[in-house]
Amino acid sequence: MEIHDIIGDTPLVKISEKLYAKLELYNPTGSIKDRMAHWVLTKAEEKGELNPGNTIVEASSGNTGISFSMLGSVKGYKVIIILPENMSEERKQMMKLFGAEIIEVGPSDFKGAITLRDKMVEENDSYFSPNQFSNPENISCHEWTTGFEIKKQVTAAKLGHIAAIVSGAGTGGTMMGTKASFERFYDAPPEYVLVVPEETEFHGIQGIGDGEDYLIDRNQMDMVAEISTPDAITRAKRLARENGLLVGISSGANVLAAERWIEDNEFEGIVVTFLCDRGERYLSVFNA
Secondary structure, X not given: OOHHHHOOOOOEEEOOXXXXXXXXXXOOOOEOHHHHHHHHHHHHHHOOOOOOOOEEEEEOOOHXXXXXXXXXXXXXXXXXXXXXXXXXXXXXXXXXXOOOEEEEEOOOOHHHHHHHHHHHHXXXXXXXXXXXXXXXXXXXXXXXXXXXXXXXXXXXXXXXXXXXXXXXXXXXXXXXXXXXXXXXXXXXXXXXXXXXXXXXXXXXXXXXXXXXXXXXOHHHOOEEEEEOHXXXXXXXXXXHXXXXXXXXXXXXXXXXXXXXXXXXXXXXXXXXXXXXXXXHHHHHHHOO
């Protein structure tokens, strides 16, 4: 067994009577982004787009950068990650530990990170960008893994109908891919609730609300739930103390949005959300 063999097939954990969550922090680097990174790199190698001697260059708010840093190192590629300077120090250190070079741009400047990435790739033929923000393989990954796993787990545990899927979006790949999977494999589609930061400009829910919708199509969402950074942090801390789940800030936002949806709706079955990453990479934020 190799490291990529333990990506995915994450547990579906009970948060409350009506709420269950995919425990994505069980992936090797501790986040859901391992799924997409492995899928995209594998597809690029199969298509001859990524070859020995290439350098992987990507813009990231953190978790994707960590995943590409780990997988790139294992596969023998040099990795360069471009990210806003206000991302957590723990994330930056993890990328460096996996051997990546990091380049920082201004606070929350995701557009600047993407622009610099594109410029670097254009100027060097040996540079390859996974292009996570517009790559359709990002969606395909979750269509054929994440969404399929949820249906299988809910069916096996006899949890009944899935009334809603609740998720934030960085690129939007998780939500759009899960939705595509449910449309393919599920007879009674759930409602889709998109979680976004309440703050209109700078926010602290790292990993979602990265400036644009990218792959997400809000017209296909049934609801948009706004969660503030302080509320997301508070709910993440409660998950540690009450459920034994040390998770990141976006996980707190997802759970809080799901709980609010449950309070506001009468339904049969359960709601499913995502615990996207581990909380250790946010200790400097939690303790600030």
